[in-house]
Amino acid sequence: MNKETYYLTTPIYYVNAAPHLGTAYTTVASDALARFMRSNGKDVWFLTGLDEHGQKIEQAAIAEGKTAQEWVDEVAPKFKHAWETLQITYDDFIRTTEPRHAQGVQYFFEQLHSKGHIYLDTYQGYYCVPDETFFSDEQLAEFAEERQAEGLPSKHNDGSPLCPDCQRPLGYVEEENLFFKLSAFEQPLLDYYEANPGFIQPEIRRNEVLSFVNSGLKDLSVSRTTFSWGVPIPFAPGHVSYVWVDALLNYITALGYGSDAPEDQERFAKYWPAQVQFVGKDIIRFHCVIWPAMLMAAGLELPETVFAHGFLLTKGEKMSKSKGNAVDPYALIDILSVDGYRYYFLRDVQFGTDGSISLERMIQVYNADLANSWGNLCSRALNMTAKYLGGKTPELWEKTTERLTAEMGNPLAELVKGGLHNRYAAAFSAEDYSGAMNVVMELVDAANLYIEQSAPWTLAKLAAAEAEEAISRSEDLADSKAPTQADRLSFVLYNVLESMRIIAALFAPVMPNSSAEVWKRLGLGNILAIEDQAATCTWGDLPANLATTIGDPLFMRLNEDDIVF
Ligand code: ME8
Numbered sequence: 001m002n003k004e005t006y007y008l009t010t011p012i013y014y015v016n017a018a019p020h021l022g023t024a025y026t027t028v029a030s031d032a033l034a035r036f037m038r039s040n041g042k043d044v045w046f047l048t049g050l051d052e053h054g055q056k057i058e059q060a061a062i063a064e065g066k067t068a069q070e071w072v073d074e075v076a077p078k079f080k081h082a083w084e085t086l087q088i089t090y091d092d093f094i095r096t097t098e099p100r101h102a103q104g105v106q107y108f109f110e111q112l113h114s115k116g117h118i119y120l121d122t123y124q125g126y127y128c129v130p131d132e133t134f135f136s137d138e139q140l141a142e143f144a145e146e147r148q149a150e151g152l153p154s155k156h157n158d159g160s161p162l163c164p165d166c167q168r169p170l171g172y173v174e175e176e177n178l179f180f181k182l183s184a185f186e187q188p189l190l191d192y193y194e195a196n197p198g199f200i201q202p203e204i205r206r207n208e209v210l211s212f213v214n215s216g217l218k219d220l221s222v223s224r225t226t227f228s229w230g231v232p233i234p235f236a237p238g239h240v241s242y243v244w245v246d247a248l249l250n251y252i253t254a255l256g257y258g259s260d261a262p263e264d265q266e267r268f269a270k271y272w273p274a275q276v277q278f279v280g281k282d283i284i285r286f287h288c289v290i291w292p293a294m295l296m297a298a299g300l301e302l303p304e305t306v307f308a309h310g311f312l313l314t315k316g317e318k319m320s321k322s323k324g325n326a327v328d329p330y331a332l333i334d335i336l337s338v339d340g341y342r343y344y345f346l347r348d349v350q351f352g353t354d355g356s357i358s359l360e361r362m363i364q365v366y367n368a369d370l371a372n373s374w375g376n377l378c379s380r381a382l383n384m385t386a387k388y389l390g391g392k393t394p395e396l397w398e399k400t401t402e403r404l405t406a407e408m409g410n411p412l413a414e415l416v417k418g419g420l421h422n423r424y425a426a427a428f429s430a431e432d433y434s435g436a437m438n439v440v441m442e443l444v445d446a447a448n449l450y451i452e453q454s455a456p457w458t459l460a461k462l463a464a465a466e467a468e469e470a471i472s473r474s475e476d477l478a479d480s481k482a483p484t485q486a487d488r489l490s491f492v493l494y495n496v497l498e499s500m501r502i503i504a505a506l507f508a509p510v511m512p513n514s515s516a517e518v519w520k521r522l523g524l525g526n527i528l529a530i531e532d533q534a535a536t537c538t539w540g541d542l543p544a545n546l547a548t549t550i551g552d553p554l555f556m557r558l559n560e561d562d563i564v565f
Contacts, residue, residue: 003043007271008034011279012049012094012250015075016060019082021345021357022280022312024329028342029309029351029433030278031088035509036428038089039530045271047254048083049094050076054243055129058229068229072097082329087338087512094254096231096246104253105231105246108298109222112180113235117297120236123177123221126170128163132243134173134221139164165282177221178236180245185293186217192292198305200288201431202352205281205308209288220290248291251277252300274303276431281308307431310354312345332362335563339511340366340555346433346510363558370514373444374503375555378518380451381496382550388460393497393523394490395544400483404491407483408454412495415446416502416539424506425534433510440506447499450492459489497522498542505536514554521549 010030013023027048034046051057052072061071076095083090094101112118126135143164144154155161156169163170190213193199193206200206223239224230230240249257255271256264279287287306295302314327333341344362347369349355385391405413420439427435463485470477477484483491501522508515508527519527523546530536 003041005045005271006034006037006042007045007047007255007274008037009046009251009274009277010048011283012051012096012247013079014051014054014056015072015079016056018075018078019329021327021329021332023079024082024086025312025345025349026278026280026309027083027088028086028345029431031086031090032342032346032433032509033276033428033431034089035512036425036533039505039509039533039536040425041531044091045255045267046089046091047094047251048088048090049092049250049254050079050096051243051247051250052076052095052097053230053240053246054132055224055227055229056132056243058227059129069097085333085338086329086342092254094250096250100256100259101246101250101253102231104256104258105241105249106234107258108245108249108294109233109241110235111298112294115297115299117181117184118178118222119181121177121179122174123179124174125172126161127173128166128168128170130168131163131165133163133165135161135164135170136218140170173226175225176239177225177242178223178233178239179219180222180294180297182220182290182293183217185296186213188296189213189217189289189293192296192302196302196304199292199302200284201305201307204352205284205288209284212285213289217289217293244286244290245294248286248294251291251303257300273301276305276307277303279306279308281310284308307352309351310349312349313354313356314358316356332359335359335558336362336366337513337555339514340370342510343370343437347437348434350434351431359563360560363560363563366555367557369441369444370555371553371557373441373448374507374514375553377444377448377451377496377503378500378521378554379550381447381493381500382521382548384456384460385493385497385548386550388456388463388489389493391548393542393544393546393548394494396490396494400487401491404483404488408488408491410495412443412446412450412499413539415443416499416537420502421506421534421537428509436506437510440503443499443503443506447496447503450499451496454492456489456492456496459485459492463489494542497548498539501542502537502539505530505533517551517554521551523547523549 008030010026013019030046034044038044057072058068061068064071080093125137126140128135140161147154158169160169162168193210200209222242222245223233223236224242225238228240230243231246233239233241251274252268252272255268257268259265277287292302329341336344344365348361348365349357420443424436424439427439466485467477477486500518501524504515504518504527508530512528516527519525
């Protein structure tokens with residue numbers, strides 16, 4: 001049977017500087033969802049890449065005394081390296097300077113041109129190079145009013161207006177541009193939003209976009225003529241594509257849009273439209289207004305969902321490359337490990353809202369959830385299995401299990417059988433990573449509590465005493481009809497180890513290394529090969545007599561005083 005396809009994308013990042021925590025955030029979240037979908041039977045295609053054209057990149061290159069091509073070729077490997085370090089399992093990595101992309105962009109322009117969606121005119125107005133955005137007089141007037149109300153200036157010392165998005169001075173541009181009849185898509189877009197309430201998520205972003213489109217759309221400049229670092233437009237010599245149009249098209253050119261090759265056409269037909277396109281809230285208008293209008297104009301389907309998450313804030317400010325307050329992910333990975341890093345951002349920052357991040361909080365979450373709860377559970381369980389069961393997963397007989405369940409109860413099995421995977425999967429599928437991690441932590445906490453309450457160390461003592469007594473009475477405990485203390489001990493440890501097996505499978509999309517390690521220590525197979533996570537998480541599947549190993553602590557406790565950052 002053909003698997004259902006699942007296409008997801010990250011924004012393609014500007015190569016004006018190295019990757020930072022913000023860009024890594026979107027990429028890690030996308031990767032976790034890609035892994036989750038793969039382990040739940042989907043045929044996943046996960047795309048990320050780089051936005052390498054435009055004035056901002058050209059300026060960054062000039063500032064470094066390099067050609068734009070030299071510059072982008074130097075920065076691109078830094079992104080690839082960062083994503084490799086964070087174990088991002090992308091299926092394709094597109095760079096907008098690749099010929100396959102230029103071909104698709106040119107094809108798109110020809111389509112729009114032939115369908116009458118493009119005309120030539122002159123743009124006179126303001127432009128923000130760091131944001132690569134045109135601002136209309138109405139937008140600037142609205143911003144000036146807002147600033148005035150806050151008692152803040154809306155103009156730079158030199159008299160130029162400030163950018164409503166990044167508050168840097170805007171440049172004035174007067175140039176011949178091609179225009180896309182965006183205004184013609186105002187009503188079709190509004191109709192589409194209404195008919196597809198899940199298209200823009202979360203709700204707050206949907207409302208923001210609705211109000212923006214309701215206030216009226218203007219035609220959009222889609223070419224530039226005062227510099228050349230972009231894709232040349234075939235029917236308009238001297239024009240290169242406006243960088244945002246070039247960039248947005250990556251989501252389809254990477255699949256093969258605009259190519260004649262049968263394998264490209266097949267891939268495009270197979271995966272487009274995307275199930276989810278992740279973006280930060282800063283670029284929602286491009287993705288929820290311009291992008292769907294471009295697709296409509298070209299006669300293509302629209303993505304199912306554009307999900308805009310919030311900003312990571314450090315000391316209350318948005319972290320960004322251009323602001324120079326961006327933190328390098330490597331420094332944190334050194335402290336938290338790759339799994340700890342991935343876990344922190346997905347667990348502690350509610351996806352969709354802004355989140356303040358701090359090293360103190362990272363250490364707190366890491367120590368509480370990973371070192372103390374999850375890591376400690378594994379180490380206790382594996383140590384007790386070695387000490388009391390000779391390092392083998394216990395063998396349980398159905399009858400004994402039934403009797404012991406009746407006698408002692410089995411809260412862990414109940415939790416798992418009571419729809420744990422459903423709750424976890426519902427949260428994950430709704431991009432509620434924090435909710436999904438909370439569900440897993442419920443089982444971790446329940447397993448730790450269960451160990452305390454069932455006290456295997458006491459059962460082990462009772463079992464030893466019982467065995468001694470049996471020897472003195474020349475009895476064979478194997479003949480005993482009633483469960484023995486040793487049966488009770490095996491039952492309890494089985495429940496703990498079985499919970500560990502399931503917890504690792506549930507944590508795997510977020511923490512692939514520690515989960516794989518736990519399965520290895522339990523003597524199980526490759527956790528990354530799971531294709532039916534729900535079936536894997538069926539209670540009672542842990543085989544008997546597997547050789548377990550203790551190993552080093554999964555997560556070493558961190559001491560804030562020892563950390564130099
Ligand atoms: O906008 N918090 O690229 P970009 C959370 N090339 N996420 C953040 C963040 C922060 N402080 N800072 C950045 C571009 N991000 C265009 C995109 S797509 C066709 C073209 C993340 O390098 C977030 O996903 O400025 C944001 O939308 C993206 O990086 C912007 O990356």
